[in-house]
Amino acid sequence: MKKILKITGILLMIFILFIVIEVVISYKCLTVKNYNIESDKIKENVKVVLVSDLHYGTFGENNKRLVSKIKECKPDLILFDGDMINEESKNLQTVITLVKRLKETAPVYYALGNHEIGYLDRKTSDLYGELKKAGAVVLEKNYEDIKVKNHTIRIGGLYEYAFAVDGQGKMSKKDMNSGLRDFLMDFEDTKAFKIMMSHRPDSFIFGQAADTWKIDLVVSGHAHGGQVILPGMGGLYGADQGWFPKYVDGIHHFRTVKNMIVTRGLGSDKEKLPRFNNIPEIVVIDLKK
Numbered sequence: 001m002k003k004i005l006k007i008t009g010i011l012l013m014i015f016i017l018f019i020v021i022e023v024v025i026s027y028k029c030l031t032v033k034n035y036n037i038e039s040d041k042i043k044e045n046v047k048v049v050l051v052s053d054l055h056y057g058t059f060g061e062n063n064k065r066l067v068s069k070i071k072e073c074k075p076d077l078i079l080f081d082g083d084m085i086n087e088e089s090k091n092l093q094t095v096i097t098l099v100k101r102l103k104e105t106a107p108v109y110y111a112l113g114n115h116e117i118g119y120l121d122r123k124t125s126d127l128y129g130e131l132k133k134a135g136a137v138v139l140e141k142n143y144e145d146i147k148v149k150n151h152t153i154r155i156g157g158l159y160e161y162a163f164a165v166d167g168q169g170k171m172s173k174k175d176m177n178s179g180l181r182d183f184l185m186d187f188e189d190t191k192a193f194k195i196m197m198s199h200r201p202d203s204f205i206f207g208q209a210a211d212t213w214k215i216d217l218v219v220s221g222h223a224h225g226g227q228v229i230l231p232g233m234g235g236l237y238g239a240d241q242g243w244f245p246k247y248v249d250g251i252h253h254f255r256t257v258k259n260m261i262v263t264r265g266l267g268s269d270k271e272k273l274p275r276f277n278n279i280p281e282i283v284v285i286d287l288k289k
Contacts, residue, residue: 019276026275027267030059030069034284035251037259039216041193042289044149049073049106050283052081052199052221053265055115056094059280063094066266066282067101073284075106076148080136081221082113082159082199086269089115091125096134103135107146110136111157111197113222115269141183145192152192158183159199163207171208188214193287195219201247201262202240210254217285218260223248225264229277236273261285 049070059065070078084095099108110131112120120127131138139157146153162184164175173181188194194216196204201220204210210218226235226248238245246252252260266280 022276023274026278027057027280028059029279030065030266031279031281032069032073032284033263033281034286035261036286036288037217038288039193039258040289041151041191041216042287043151044289046076046148046153046287047074048077048079048195048285048287049075050079050081050219050261050263050285051266052083052219052263053113053224053267054084054095054098055267055269056084056086056089057267058094059266062101063098067098069282070102071105073282075284077146077153077155078102078106078108079155079195079197079219080108080110081197081219081263082111083115083221083265083269084110084113085115085119087115087118087122089119089124092127092130096130099131099134099136108136109144109155109157109197110138111199112138112140112159113199114159117159139197141180143187145190152190154187154190154192154194155197156187156195157197158203160203161207161209162198162203162213163209165207171212173212184213193217200239201260204254204257204260205247206240210257210260212256214256216258217287218257219283219285220247220260220262221265223262224268224271224275225249225278227268227271227275227278228273231277 128138143156164172166172196215196218198218198220200222204218223238228236235248238248249264263283264281
């Protein structure tokens with residue numbers, strides 16, 4: 001009996017150590033995930049780096065490791081897709097420093113997440129002004145047409161839901177807020193390659209939005225890959241998507257939203273469970289002719 005208890009104790013300690021190591025890896029290590037997207041609208045290859053959900057975290061002093069990894073990717077564009085801070089953050093210093101260190105590598109575009117929305121509601125500081133001064137372009141329900149190499153790319157930002165439904169649960173543009181509807185109709189009206197930064201994949205996967213709006217690429221984060229990733233089963237929980245959600249990682253394709261890339265992101269806030277088996281990721285998107 002003593003031998004059995006001793007062996008059980010050792011196995012339990014090994015299991016606990018394994019859990020601790022996996023949690024540490026899921027907050028402190030970095031990986032790079034690559035996607036290729038081909039389009040007739042792309043005349044010369046463009047490399048886009050996507051990061052999301054930093055949650056005021058750091059990878060080395062002043063995010064030295066994160067900056068180094070992003071620079072190694074040699075991006076033409078850098079997208080910060082929301083929740084780079086926490087709602088209760090006292091200031092923006094961590095993300096401001098990150099923008100300043102990356103803006104010389106490539107243009108930095110910033111979309112709002114729920115934590116930026118909360119930060120703005122608390123009136124902590126001038127988020128738009130500080131990010132602009134640091135060198136980032138903040139996009140929320142607006143867009144910019146930018147020249148990248150030999151062509152124009154339209155980049156937009158949208159936190160709100162991109163749909164409304166009628167009494168039968170069908171997508172209904174006329175039931176949408178007119179300002180939001182007009183923005184989306186204006187955004188899709190171009191021959192340029194269109195990228196929409198939408199922090200929540202929920203904004204497009206619900207309400208037939210991804211089968212309505214003509215967008216070449218939507219990039220999202222928010223769900224942290226399901227927070228806990230179970231081997232062979234995937235992410236455990238995805239906010240509005242519930243248990244074992246589908247759209248918390250990877251690339252997905254729809255009828256009119258041609259590509260949606262959802263990143264697992266770089267961190268998390270005060271979740272009920274820590275990140276587990278879930279290495280923070282930098283996403284590299286190669287847009288190819």
